[in-house]
Amino acid sequence: MSKYPSPKNKRCTTLKEFLDLEISELLPNQDITIKNHINLVNYLESESPFFVLRKFKNYSNRGSNYFFENYSFTVSDNEPALWVFMETFNQFELDFSALIENQGFPIAFAIKEEEKQGNIWQTKGRKHQEFSANGWKHCHIFQCSPLGEPIAHKNDLKRRSLRLLSPLNHFPFFSPRKYEMPIDYGENKECIVYVIWWLYNHFYTDKNKIYFKAFVEGQNFNIPIEEPKDIKIEYSIKNNHGYKTKKTDNIIAITKAPKKVTPTSLKTNSILVNKESTCFKISQNWYGQGFKITVIFKNGRTFQYNHDEVYDETILHYGNLNCWKKYRCYTSSKNIPELVVPFVTEII
Structure with missing residues (x-):
């Protein structure tokens, strides 16, 4: 099992620099990524799939059984997405039919007392704790639960499940929990557009980029032909994580601070x-x-x-x-x- 990398000591000053220097080591092998994506698509297009969606309005009890027309689904937090990403990073091929039938991945880190009634999904907890412990946030290229969009068709269930579980829809960025940043770059639309362009043009090989392009265009988005404007990024380790930071021009000097209970x-x-x-x-x-x-x-x-x-x-x-x-x-x-x-x- 591969150990997930920590952020590098060199401080990136633009999004392009971060992607050029770090992202290739932080993403799963692209061949196994494509394989798991295809496996997921095949399962979701099977005769009677059970859908797993990110929780949203009126469907917020993680692990409960919900219905849309004749289709069953449950909802989750981000744990299934992180689990799939890390299992793919560790180069495991995933059988989604068996995983969902046997509840092979966590539906949530933990559920509230009021969610226990009617709960049908027993697997909970976090297996890959080193990801967030190292200061990363698990980000989505396309939002898993589009705000204000109700379920209107079976394809909506498929689209939401695909966005939640497909490793093509995931990328890491610095976590606001551990870094001071003027904005949450992993949620910023301009940053995400640049990430899509960069992955297509600088990460995926010719044989694999066709799958990435098909996935992106399936979300009603066209990959920019020209390189979007690069984005300046600013971040420093939060003081309340035991460090003090001093900014001098574009250099962040880090010194250890006394430990305290926070x-x-x-x-x-x-x-x-x-x-x-x-x-x-x-x-x-x-x-x-x-x-x-x-x-x-x-x-x-x-x-x-x-x-x-x-x-x-x-x-x-x-x-x-x-x-x-x-x-x-x-x-x-x-x-x-x-x-x-x-x-x-x-x-x-």
Whole structure:
């Protein structure tokens, strides 16, 4: 089994430099990637597949059995996607029919008490912990649960399952949990367009790029013919991970800081830190702190949510708002936004 690489000491200053220097070592072998993609497509196009989708509005109980017309599906967090990516990285060919029939991959890191009733998928937990421990975020080229898009056809089930599980749809980038960054580059549309262009033109061989192109165009996206504008990237290790950073021009000097107990260190032991608020809020500064937020609105209604889970599920939307660009946070003092409802629990 291959050990997943840590970020290199050399600091990249543009997205192109990062892709040129690091991405080839961080992606699975492209031949096994294509093989597992084809295996997944064949399973999803079989007579009676069981679909696995990223959870979304009205379908948020991970591991529960849902139905659309005559088709069965369940929903998950990002664990199945990371599992497939890492198994492919370790060069295992995957039989998705057997994996799904035998629940061979985790449906979630853990599920809430209210999700246990009706749960049909027993495999949980995280096998490949070194990925996030090394400071990486598992990113998707195409969003697994497109915001505001309901299921309207069997092909929607197939498309969502393909986006969640196909190794063609995954790439790593620096995690906002461990790095200070002005934006979450792994969720930024311009960055993702550049990644698509680079993979097609600089990673996949001629025999394999036809599969990548077919996958991309199957998501109603055309690969740019000309190279998109390169993007400057800025990142530094967060202070609350035991380091202090000092920026001088384009050089980041890193010095060890004294160890201390922080909410982040508590989170690594699966302990959430309770925090009360009078408004709903997600914030770049709160990310990675392990906060479980209890919101008590003026009307007396009370809600709870895992801040980082809500952040991960909604940042693609909120990160593009002017308030986020200006303040790096989003707040609502009157109610829980409709977009967030699937990821919060009301306390009665």
